[in-house]
Amino acid sequence: MPEIILATLNAKHIHASLGLRYLYANLGELQPRAAIREFTIDPWPIDIAEQLLVEQPRIIGLGVYIWNAERSQQLVSLLKQVSPETIIVLGGPEVSHEWQNQAIVAQADYLITGQADLAFAALCDQLLRGEQPPGKVIEASPPPLETLQLPYAYYTEQDIAHRLIYVEASRGCPFKCEFCLSALDRSAVPFERGAFIQALEQLYQRGVRHFKFVDRTFNLNPEQSVALLEFFLARMDEQLFLHFEVIPDHLPERLRCTLQRFPAGSLQLEIGIQTFNPQVQRLINRKQDNAKSQANLHWLRNETQAHLHADLIIGLPGEDMQSFADSFDQLAALAPHEIQVGVLKRLKGSPIIRHSEPFQMRYNPAAPYNVLSTDRIDFPTMQRLNRFARYWEMVANSGRFQRSLPLLLDNQPFDRFMQFSDWLFSTTGQVHRIALKRLFELLHDGLTGPLSVPPATAARTLEADFNRSGIKGRPQFLRNTVDPDDGANLTTNRHAARQARHH
Template identity: 30%
Template sequence: MKIALLQLPVPSHQTDYPSENIPLGPAYLAGYARTLPQSVAVELPPGDVLNEAGDAGLLDWLEGLRPHVVGFGCYVWNVERSIHLARRIKERHPETVVVFGGPEVNRDNDFLLGHPFFDYGVVGEGEQTFAELMQALSAPGADMTAIGGLLLRHEGRWIATAPRPLLASLDAIPSPYLEGTLGPSAAGTVILETVRGCPYRCAYCYYHKSYPRPRPFALERIRRELFWAAEQGVEEVYFLDPCFARRPNLEALIRAMEEARALFPLRFQAELNAEDCTDDRIGRLARAGLQQVEVGLQSINPRALAAVGRRFDRDRFVHSVRRMRREGMSVMVDIMVGLPHDTVEDVKRAVDFVAEKDLFDELSLYPLSVLPGTNLRRKARELGIRYLPEPPYYVLSTPHMSSDDIRHAFEYADRATGIDFFPVEVPQAALRPEAPSDPRRRAFPGTEHPGNTLTVHLETADDLSGPGGHALAEALERNPHTLLTLVVDENHLDWEKIHAWAARLLSGRSHVMDREYFSTLDPLRSVQLLVRFAAPGGSHVLLRIPLRPHPIEAEGESSGEFPDTSRQAWVGFPPDFPEEEEDAFLERIWQRCPPHIRRLRIGELN
């Protein structure tokens, strides 16, 4: 039996996020499946195919492989693309078995279960379930309902089999790094799971429901993986453990980290709760190379924290975070917007708390996602929480926060901290000088086989109405999850023509990046327009003009005032642009702006 397993990357107009995609879950399944007595050949796509190819390119890779089974690791950022590929697979080869796994696979995920393009869903810990499913598929007439931890169709509806018991030992799963299945990412990073399970029960998180108690991998295995990373010259190791400071036998792991760093100066990154850390433990972790930590604060409102099962010790939190920073750790603090019982004033107080006490190097502010399988989703109606029915399931409103309030919370945080929570994604290809496209060409460069991102340089807006524009639209129809950046010179900006072409494209596109309704600055979109202005010294200034506002309208009484994001544009100056010349240059940009633009926001190009 031939099996292909894929975990699609986080979409981004830049290459950073996709290049760091490491399909650890599929690699675990592959290693475990290869231990079966049956003959199975498990393939993972090469890194460049997985993380750079467009939809058609991935389908071509599968066509060349012709697997009997295709499995997808489904997360909030890739489930829609996985569904699209599953649909195309079934259209080409209806006999191919398609299996979905990952945290999106849950009985309460009506969005996923409304699509008939996959045959089985693996719920929770997947190695044993997937292995038994492969064995059953090799035995005609096998009773699939006897396999625990499975979703399958029966008489036209989805049914769930009995829950899957957890593996007695995680060391039954071969290490994909030591076995040679995985290497470092293209960015020189590695993700490492040293423990499964979480002692906490946060209502917005599904992880603890799959893994209710911490179970560590054998220390010797982890030590070998760390030594392997050092030998590979890995730049950074990211520990996936949910509460790193509370993992069993942490002191022994710290010693292994120190031993690996004696071979190569690895940097480590982890997520932890500040209240779990003593001064001594923080010092030990810092000396062992833990340089970046992500600390979940979420809220400082006791009622909101109680509603989601979180605890918070203000004095302990402040002391531990300050100690981490004194030890040289870079601290990212997370605050969640839209928790039950939180008001916009509560979010403001949380922002003020971390800003006034200087508790972060980075501040991550993000809206609540009401994820499948979580206790919060189960209680959403009772709590009066409205949320998007499709990924990323963002909260729309609660009894205590309207959509306007959620947007105002982000606006306030931006002003209070000076942090750009919505940085514009500029692909490197937009910064490079390109030969102008010939409108008589049948296709723009790159559209014959587009990757997951595509930058198209227009000579004029008329290019879009010619053969090249038609070919581009057809290429994006074949690759609906490719992110598109249109680049046009300032002298050839025809807003009406470009906007009309983009509106036709976006009207038939459903993409996770087009659902960011809460940005008061520059929302991410799957299709964007950049206008290039020649600057002194051969560089360029870029103007990003929004192509389409989100259809969600602000509702209820607003706690603040903020501009319509469809009426403001972003200007990116090169780092070395003379500051004294900015005002004159902005006047030049204003003259080129479409009449509906009322505000310019200034940024810097990297």
Template identity: 30%
Template sequence: MKILLTAVNAKYIHSNLAVYSLRACAKKRGLSVDVREFTVNQPAGHVLEEIYLEQPEILCFSCYIWNITYIEGLIRDLARLLPQTPIWLGGPEVSFETENFLLSHPEVTGVMVGEGEETFCELMSFYEHPEGKNLEDIRGLVFRRQEFAAETAAGDGMAEKEMTGKEMTGKGTDIRAGRELVRTGEREPMAMDDIPFPYEDLEHFSNRIIYYESSRGCPFSCSYCLSSVDKCLRFRSTDLVKRELQFFIDHRVPQVKFVDRTFNCNHRHAMEIWRFIRERDRGVTNFHFEISADLLTEEELAFLGTLRPGLVQLEIGVQSVNERTIAQIHRHMDLTRVKAACAQIRRGRNIHQHLDLIAGLPEEDFESFHRSFNEIYELRPDQLQLGFLKVLKGSYIYENRKSYDLLSGSLPPYEVLSTRWLSYREVIRLKQVEEMVEVYYNSGQFPASMELLERASEDAFLLYDAMGDFYRERGYFDMSHSRARRCEILLEFASSRQFAGVCRRRPEEEILRQTLTFDIYSRENAKARPSFALGPPPSRELRRKWEERGKSRHLEWFTREFWRFLETFGGLEEAVWQDRPGAWALFDYDSRDPLNRRARVTPLKGEPGSAPDGCGSGTD
């Protein structure tokens, strides 16, 4: 029997842990299962062709907020092209209000609800050997009774009728008025060690992120998150985890991303794994963990400071600094400890930190979010993710959305539109801030230039807000821009009325032109010299002298004022430009920072300090 598990990912670089875990469990039971992965960026017609040519006898899809709309379109056509093929869905996007979903999607045979490994294996075994078996005996299913499935296939259709809460939440077998749908009993959580390792073959994972779980469930009950629904926190034994991580290290996998909801909630478990990856590190694999910073102990913080730069990256969900908001979302967080831990990690300069904020939470108005942004921005994470509340079916915040006057998008990803505290116009402004933070901060392409503008501004949030207003006024959100063009736009912004409204003093254009040039060459040895560069390139003799020592190098001259600024920003060891109008900078692309991939920059002491023709004088 041809069983096809289908994943539709957000990007090619992502992989779908769920389908590979299901396949591994099926293989352990002697079942043969094929897997196909696609992305939402591929033409739906092409994906339809590929699935049809597989000629599956059973077709299963893994459903999330980023792919459910795409999958709905596919299954409508697949049900007509493959009328004899049962179509089963699973995943968080169909595990809540499942009966309503099935009533509005008659082409779907049924849904696997909740944890899927055991349910999937029993369901596939039923299809392989149905003799003497009954679907109603398989826990974790909501499905259409056979006689109604036959009616649907014949084209009679089904009434799309809302089910009451009582009908939808019953335990055991739940048949609406004895008619279309059956909900079987809940599936008990399985032991983590019973889940087979899903990555015995890495052939299909070249240049892709590997996802891995060492625990399921979450000790917290955040009202916006579906992880809080799973109250059973379970861990995979560390001996088993170590063997599997060694497999990734041996195969030189670039990145392993743990999907554990709060990796460090168990101190012993976390430390044992962190010690192992330090001991076995070969300088290639990076491990990503989602943690709670306020749970980090002094021992853990000290240990993290000993890791190779780039071995580990940490994602830390702060969400808000508003105490009323934190209480409303049922989150427990010691903000003082969070800030102290993040600051200590940053001082170590060896771990990439990714901090999260969520806009649209209860009790958080525009000014409150303004404060949250600035307080977290001051921690200077490598990335600051400004996300927007997604009102997920099954979450506490979804069930209580009316009490918050919460409006969200009617289609996935169900993002917040407005709340009692935040208008839609303010959401639009925050969307603009988000885009500016992504382009000018999270990209890591403009660090010196943004530092210069931030120092001249009243605060960081107002700066990005003004940039968003400038982009919208000029129509720049509707265009695509090269990196060099983004630099030119920043120069335009620095002389705009929007920047004038938030700055205490305007930085000199000559310094900003130099920071932009510095930012360009810190990332790449640009083939085309930037139009805003302060002066001509170095002489042929000077280039020959330094480039013969290494091919991946670039020379650029900067004024004394720029070097003074850079000293306060980048921590240069000595002021080589003292009593000189400026100095040459050597950008070495063979020696990059392992966290931000910027080239090593060295001011040249032994070269003439006079300004090349066309450069600023550098005098006070």
């Protein structure tokens, strides 16, 4: 049985922890005495505790993140009640900052703050040799990347077959956007290219075809970016899919030419816009050339086949609802395939905290620490915007309403979708778990009601989307709508056509 267990609670089973695999890869001589055990946030913590303790480990290293903070706290509490002799070592971004008053830290035996790739192995070595570390909290400095063993060999065949495979070509970020923990980094540092590409080749040979890069700024170094893209272009097949996060205002010509060579369905670019308001950008120390960003988005949308996923944030300091609406409309006009509307979260350690009092920013005290109100957006309005974000994900980002979405948004994307969002909530009282067939019916009622779209136009457009959905059983509005071209019932027309074919 392993003496050391590396564990975490992932948000979903499809996720595989890159951090645990880095820790395991760098255990050195202790590696044969260790094992990785991953769970999700769905099981009861008591059941996870049982599974961990059945192996009787001496040390449990637990990765704590914003999505598993509450469950991890419950798990540690249970572990220390049932098996107080088991040593609990915490790490991860959620406990690396502002840890002094966290109950989970008080209950655990040790905490490693920062990048624990090497520090965890050193601590385990001390503990297993019976030595007493000098203190409970170990502050780990970022290790030189050339000293690290890469973790990719420790993705199992099951991981490759069923889970997302995360990779990183670099660590850190040179930008100082205050809502992000990467604002604490000094710079972005690449891994040695030859070793990293060799690791990618090994993953590719093992059958990996979906690579999700976690780099904050993949296109910061165009030479590195192009080299990696060329690696994948030389191995392109129908299954290959790549995800990169890119900065929007940096797209040199060599990189453009390379991006143009990727076929449809093979490349997704996540593009952080966050806001187009220059005053808000200055306030949060975000350096972004809006004109270049818009031009690059336009070029990517029209000159490449990449799937574009662009991000906006609700609730930034200094931004009111109209400012957010303006950014949303500008971004919608550029037609990315998805607009991810997120609500500002006060990540522990992020510099955004300095704006809390000047802008009366009030945050949820529990994870995910989302902003509840500001001096520009009161709580009821923030709730409306939260619902806007959830319904946008359900309708626009789902890809199920490609024909109907332009009808819904027309030439006033934010105002019309907010009107639809308000109506949808007043009608259903729900922000999730709306069955797809019912959602088609609600879209029809919203289009023909508050948004004043002619019923026949709404029905024809929604019918095109419905026919692509694969859902059985037609919604009521498609059975009853009258076609203005001949005044006949649409269903009656189909029935008559079928009879004519039989005769």
